[in-house]
Amino acid sequence: xxxxxxxxxxxxxxxxxxxxxxxxxxGFVYITTDDGDHPLYRYSELNRSLLLQHNLGNNExxxxxxxxxxxxxxxx
Numbered sequence: 001x002x003x004x005x006x007x008x009x010x011x012x013x014x015x016x017x018x019x020x021x022x023x024x025x026x027g028f029v030y031i032t033t034d035d036g037d038h039p040l041y042r043y044s045e046l047n048r049s050l051l052l053q054h055n056l057g058n059n060e061x062x063x064x065x066x067x068x069x070x071x072x073x074x075x076x
Contacts, residue, residue: 003018003021003029003031003043003048004043004048004049005049006049006066006067007031007041007043007048007049007052007066010052010064010066011031011033011041016033016034016035017033017034018031018032018033019032019033019034019039020032023045027044027045027046028042028043028044028045029042029043029044029045029048030042031043038054038055038056038057040054040055041053041054041055042055042061049066049067050065050066050067051063051064051065051066052064052066
């Protein structure tokens, strides 16, 4: 399964290797990486170039804004 270029770039810049990619029936794509502490990331098919989420445990997800949205947030 191919993932969005912005998401792939984010993972490569942090030296994270993709171990597994799964698509849920609810429209999320889950990416398991080789990150030892918190390996799970996800993104919605609808926002694939804008928002990546990182699972911090206990169903807590950290939003990671990508692309144009990241640039907009940097201005504030």
